[in-house]
Amino acid sequence: MSLARNTIVQATLTLGSRILGFARDLALSARFGQGPMMDAFTTALMLPNMFRRLFAEGAFAQAFVPVYGGVRAREGDEAAAVTASEAMSFMLAVVAGFCILLQLLMPWIMPLLLSAYRGDEAVLRVAVTATQLAMPYLACMTVASLLSGVLNTAGKFALSAAVPVFLNLCTLAPLLAAYVVPASQPTVLMWVTAAVTVSGFIQAGLLWWGxxxxxxTLKLSVPRLTPNVKRALALAVPGALAGGAMQVNSLVSQVLAGSDEGARSVIYNADRLYQLPLGLIGVAIGLALVPRLTKAFVAGDHEGGRKTLDDGITLAMAFTLPAAVALFVIPFFIIDATVTRGAFTSADAARTADVLRQFAWGVPAFVLAKVLTPPFFAREDTRRPMIYAVSAVVFTIVVGSGLFFWLSSQGMDGVLGLAIATSLSAWVNVALLGGTLMREDVWRPSPAFVSRIARVLLASAVMAGALLAAGIHYETLGRLFLAKEVAVLVVCGAGAALYGVCLLAFRAVTIRELKAVLRREPGASVPSGLE
Structure with missing residues (x-):
């Protein structure tokens, strides 16, 4: 498949999962609002969610693909299967032990994670149990991430992109059931967090089948630190940290927000919206780039590698910039029209919108980091991306903490400082990654590439003006279309259409080029049932 086709397969399947995830979040917000139970839920999901994004959505798979693909090319399929089996057995044992340890220590850890409720033993007790129920999901994702790497190496992206939908299906089910079988908020929370673990077993099982x-044929065995495992870990562990810098930043922000009642719920709701373009585009392109770049670098085709990276960045920005613009220009319109209902008020929407706007201008950097990291992984260089990622995390901790406490002392929302620091650190990470690639002449922006990006920016600016006008007349549009939910769909759809027209009018893309990038590459085949 071409890069664009691989990306579209990934993005389309991920979109289905994200739509269900959005439905799940609407149900959560309507049930819990931005109160103690929502804070408990976001805390329970914090660690599993971070590892899901690190592993199941690509960073671990990106680091594992060059190792597995290299063994497969040099020694054959059987040796590659042995390497994968050994790595899976060792990692599963380590992560399972880590999960059990966290479950045992959670009564002492929770007051640190949710410090705003230290005086409320009932909330802390519920949060501890909910987190313990969700924790086994990490072990399931360890298996799922490695299996996804095996499938991606063979050019099979559909199944690994499709299975995350079960997280949303499983967690949405108890929320809907609560409307049929009345239950207290803590009881519903237990149902939902238990469903997280159930979804993990389903995902791992389906990927094993694939x-x-x-x-x-992979086999679980007694975990051993074999030479192959050591080599895989040497690349995979720092690679996962590097690819997940934004997730670590998000974790730091949530820990700091634990001292402010409702703040963690605000970050969760904003996070879910700005993660959408990252999950749809950044991860999809990142996964599609690694096998292509690995093949180019192994063959010594540096020009092909540069062209692939040019295409990847252009494609990423063409899809990401309009999403970032919409989140920046009309965040309240989007949140109030879609989320405000039940226990979630317009005041909650206004606070979340302010935070989302500060995350929005960092969205292009979040996606660019996903695209600029694969060239390092393809050359089996995970040390420097890890160093850059750690630098970005330190930046977030220092700047985010300072802004959080300073804004709070000034009577403003400290969460805004966390969002600002997260976006700034993402751009710092991009500058370090891109600067290294250009300095080593691995990639250098061509004049054609710069021209394309400028035209994409111009098309985004035109769309921004139209969305700004719509946002000013938000209430009028709600009355015109009889419902604010319909109004936001019409506005977003019209904005997307206008952006597409501008892309063609400014010749950022042409119809011929669209047909070309979607054309299957020579020799590519798609097995039945997997693509």
Missing amino acids: VRRLGV
Whole structure:
């Protein structure tokens, strides 16, 4: 498949999952609002969610692909399967032990994570139990991430992109059931967090089935630190940290927000919206780039590698910039029209919108980091991306903490400072990654590339003006279309259409080029049932 086709397969399947995830979040907000139970839920999901994004959505798979693909090319499929089996057995044992340890220590950890409720033993007790129920999801994602890497190496992206939908299906089910079988908020919270773990077993099971259909036989065995495992870990562990810098930043922000009642819920709701373009575009392109770049670098085709990276960045920005613009220009319109209902008020929407706007201008950097990291992974260089990621995390901690406490002391919302620091650190990470690639002549922006990006920016600016006008007349549009939910769909759809027209009018893309990038590459084949 071409890069664009791979990306579209990934993004389309991910979109289905994100739509269900959005429905789940609407149900959560209507049930819990931005109160103690929502804070408890976001805390319970914080660690599993971070590892899901690190592993199941690509960073671990990106680091594992070059190792597995290299063994497969040099020694054959059987040796590659042994390497994957050894790595899976060792990592599963380590992560399972880590999960059990966290479950045992959670009564002492929770007051640190949710410090705003230290005086409320009932809330802390519920949060501890909910987190313990969700924790086994990490072990499931360890298996799922490695299986996704095996499938992606073979050019099979559909199944690994499709299985996350079960997280949303499983967690949405108890929320809907609560309307049929009345239950207290803490009871519903227990149902939802238990469903997180159930979804993990389903995802791992389906990916195992997909790998077996591919003809690859993996076996769980007594964990051993073999040479192959050491080599895989040496690349995978720092690679996962590097690819997940934004997730670590998000974790730091949530820990700081634990001292402010409702703040963690605000970050969760804003996070879910700005993560949408990252999940749809950044992760999809990142996964599609790694096999292509690995092939180019192994073959010594540096020009092909540069062209692939040019295409990847252009494609990423063409899809990401309009989403970032919408989140920046009309955040309240989007949140109030879609989320405000039940226990979630317009005041909650206004606070969340202010935070979302500060995350929005960092969205292009979040996606660019996903695109600029694969060239390092493809050359089996995960040390420097890890160093850059750690630098970005330190930046977030220092700047975010300072802004959080300073804004709070001034009577303003400290969460805004966390959002600002997260976006700034993302751009710092991009500057370090891109600067290294250009300095080493691995990639250098061509004049054609710069021209394309400028035209994409111009098309985004035109769309921004139209969305700004719509946002000013938000209430009028709500009355015109009889419902604010309909109004936001019409406005976003019209904005997307206008952006598409501008892309063609400014010749950022042409119809011929669209057909070309979607054309299957020579020799590509798609097995039945997997693509």
